[in-house]
Amino acid sequence: MSVTALDAKSSHILDNPAWAALTGPHAHFAERIGHAARYHQDVAPFHAVSDEDDPRAWDDLAALVGPGGTAPVRGVTEAPEGWKVVRTGYGVQLVDTGLRAEPDSETVRLGLEDVPEILDLVARTVPGPYLLRTVEMGTYLGIRHRGRLIALAGERLHPPGWTEISAVCTDPAYRGRGLATRLVRAVAAGIKDRGERPFLHARADNANAIRLYESIGFTLRRRTAFSLVRQTAAAVLEETA
Structure with a gap:
C-alpha cells in the first residue's frame, strides 16, 4: 500500500x-x-x-x-x-495564534429554520460543502440586511480542545465591508469562551482568503x-x- x-x-x-x-x-x-x-x-x-x-x-x-x-x-x-x-x-490549515475574538451585537444565531437561506447563500458563494444538518455541528452566526441573510460563518469539525471555523461567506453585493472578519471574530469568541482554540482550512489557491486570515491572527500550520x-x-x- x-x-x-x-x-x-x-x-x-x-x-x-x-x-x-x-x-x-x-x-x-x-x-x-x-x-x-x-x-x-x-x-x-x-x-x-x-x-x-x-x-x-x-x-x-x-x-x-x-x-x-x-x-x-x-x-x-x-x-x-x-x-x-x-x-x-x-x-492549507491555519491555527489561531493572535486572533482578536469578540462578540458582535449585529450577528444572529442561525438554526434549522434558516437552512434554506443558508443553502442559497452557500450556493452563490461556494465556501465549501454545506448540507441540511450542517448547522447542527456547532454555532452558526449570520448578519442580515433588511431581513436578508448576507453573510455567515460557523463551527464545523470539533476535535477535542479545538473547533474549526467554516462556511465563511458574504453575498457578493456586500463584500469589502469587513463582514467576514467580524463573523470570524464573533464565532471565535464563542470557541474561546469554551476554553478551546480556533482553526480553519482554506483552498491552497485562495490567496485572498489566506492573506485575510493571516492578517487577523491565523498562522499557517500545514499544507x-x-x-x-x-x-x-x-x-x-x-x-x-
Missing part, C-alpha cells in the same frame, strides 16, 4: 481532525466501523480513517461505504490497494490534500470471478 501525505507524519490532533472529531465531541454524528468513520450523510460529507498507513483502516472504510462507494478523505494523494483517487484538491477516493476491490473481484 502506498499512501502519500504532504507533510511529515506527527501525532498532533489536527493532523487528522475529522477522525478526532468523529471519535470525540462529534461521536453522536458518526457512523463507524472499526478504524473508519464518517458523518451522517445529511450533516457533513467527511470520512476519516484512524491511520492512513493501516490496511485495516481502509478495509473498515470499504465496509462503511460499500462496493463502489466513495469517500472524501484528507492527506491522501495515492490510493491504497483496492481504492482509486477520483480527484484531489489542495488546502494537505483532500481527495475523493472510490472503493474498487469489489469490482476487481467480480471481474475475476
Whole structure:
C-alpha cells in the first residue's frame, strides 16, 4: 500500500481532525466501523480513517461505504490497494495564534429554520460543502440586511480542545465591508469562551482568503490534500470471478 501525505507524519490532533472529531465531541454524528468513520450523510460529507498507513483502516472504510462507494478523505494523494483517487484538491490549515475574538451585537444565531437561506447563500458563494444538518455541528452566526441573510460563518469539525471555523461567506453585493472578519471574530469568541482554540482550512489557491486570515491572527500550520477516493476491490473481484 502506498499512501502519500504532504507533510511529515506527527501525532498532533489536527493532523487528522475529522477522525478526532468523529471519535470525540462529534461521536453522536458518526457512523463507524472499526478504524473508519464518517458523518451522517445529511450533516457533513467527511470520512476519516484512524491511520492512513493501516490496511485495516481502509478495509473498515470499504465496509462503511460499500462496493463502489466513495469517500472524501484528507492527506491522501495515492490510493491504497483496492481504492482509486477520483480527484484531489489542495488546502492549507491555519491555527489561531493572535486572533482578536469578540462578540458582535449585529450577528444572529442561525438554526434549522434558516437552512434554506443558508443553502442559497452557500450556493452563490461556494465556501465549501454545506448540507441540511450542517448547522447542527456547532454555532452558526449570520448578519442580515433588511431581513436578508448576507453573510455567515460557523463551527464545523470539533476535535477535542479545538473547533474549526467554516462556511465563511458574504453575498457578493456586500463584500469589502469587513463582514467576514467580524463573523470570524464573533464565532471565535464563542470557541474561546469554551476554553478551546480556533482553526480553519482554506483552498491552497485562495490567496485572498489566506492573506485575510493571516492578517487577523491565523498562522499557517500545514499544507494537505483532500481527495475523493472510490472503493474498487469489489469490482476487481467480480471481474475475476
